[in-house]
Amino acid sequence: MSARPTTEAERLRRCRQVFELAVRDRVSMAVARDRLARERWAEADARLSAKNNTALCGTAAPAFAETDEDGDARLQWWQR
Numbered sequence: 001m002s003a004r005p006t007t008e009a010e011r012l013r014r015c016r017q018v019f020e021l022a023v024r025d026r027v028s029m030a031v032a033r034d035r036l037a038r039e040r041w042a043e044a045d046a047r048l049s050a051k052n053n054t055a056l057c058g059t060a061a062p063a064f065a066e067t068d069e070d071g072d073a074r075l076q077w078w079q080r
Contacts, residue, residue, distance in 0.1 A: 014036075022032035 018029060018032045018036055021027075021036060022029050025032065025035075027035075
């Protein structure tokens with residue numbers, strides 16, 4: 001079930017899309033419906049896996065920077 005209710009206009013628009021795809025590619029309605037569903041899922045996956053997509057967490061993760069807090073100078077101080 002979808003997150004929001006489907007209007008009659010949206011349902012008819014989808015039916016027309018399937019019909020036009022079936023006629024254009026000369027395939028059955030079931031095949032056209034499957035192709036259209038695969039295209040929609042691919043578009044949704046592409047949106048969700050976009051590299052610059054930060055909508056899921058609100059902020060981008062900071063870049064990892066390796067630090068050497070226990071460098072040679074501190075180590076020598078502890079070893080004296």
